[in-house]
Amino acid sequence: MNGPINTKRALVLFSGGQDSTAFLAWALNNFDEVIAFTFDYDQRHKIELIQALKICKMLDVEQEAMKIDIFSQLSENSLTHDLEITPGTNSKLPSTFVPGRNLVFLSLAAAKAYQLGIKDIVIGVCQTDYSGYPDCRENFIKSMEKTISLSMDTEFRIHTPLMFLSKGETVLMMNDLGKLDWLKETHTCYEGKRPACGKCPACLLRLKGFEEAGIQDPLAYS
């Protein structure tokens, strides 16, 4: 971790998930003021939105939400429809893939940031665990940063504190920040269960991260 970034306000794309809460913690440590920005996009699991709200209240972080019904209009996929969930491999995109999702999220976040007079945007994309999503890679983020800056004649910065961290390293980062207990409220389970199922690909990936870090997950499992 580098030292605090010497700017004022940041807009943090915040879903309420484990990674999301980790980079929210990072942002709170690095900016004077943080606004959490949450998309309500017909996620299969409203529990994610409920937990996002709960975490923001718990941390006294201002939250802005935007309702978008774009993805259900764009494509059939298992994050917004009841299709079978298949984990991704290097050669095949996972069924939860919404092509261009981060492209759309970052475009909207940039427009929102402009409206709020904010130049720093934080997103938790991660090249290490990117599971075949091209819009989680650093070359996309760098290009996007330039594009949003040109689009509104404003020098935006996109921060990606998790870009090169493994799941285990993200857990260790939270431990270093003294915020491990925040992960108790984060939603990960693809099945939308709370306590979490502990068996779906998302739960297994989460548990693997804690195992790598040698730290006990504070989340309740069934």
Place this chain on the structure above:
Amino acid sequence: MNGPINTKRALVLFSGGQDSTAFLAWALNNFDEVIAFTFDYDQRHKIELIQALKICKMLDVEQEAMKIDIFSQLSENSLTHDLEITPGTNSKLPSTFVPGRNLVFLSLAAAKAYQLGIKDIVIGVCQTDYSGYPDCRENFIKSMEKTISLSMDTEFRIHTPLMFLSKGETVLMMNDLGKLDWLKETHTCYEGKRPACGKCPACLLRLKGFEEAGIQDPLAYS
């Protein structure tokens, strides 16, 4: 005008306006198959959407529409709210400016194009008449083209046939394509009137273009 582009299908961002119909004509002349893509984004004037549908039917062009209520959530501006309309100058953005509008439109168009298996996107941005909108300039479009390509690992191309044309040259292009009569159905008037008011900044700009071209506007004015 260059000769026809040797590809198959194009997605054309089509609003139903004069410029929009001009680059739709250009696309029909340059691609084997054209799909018109229209955003229903709480425009002040639904007449624009009605004319867009009418023109597509008239030309037997397939139309896809996407309903988005993003801009009303993003900012107060005169395209979606009843504020006073002020023309733009070089130093001040016009009140119809929705910051990041083309950024958001092109992100959504790219996601839609990916879904349809289309790599060619046509948009009618124009640097000549850009009235202070930074996301109408060529440097933004070039950067966006790279960004959307990286976001979905697909080599997209963004075509901007009007980029360096004046309003008068656009009218002459339609004349050259033998499609001048199509402009009879296009909507331009900011007041949402049909017959058009002939007095608002949009009508005046349109009329100036026809005057420059030395051609009579086929649109009915009150």
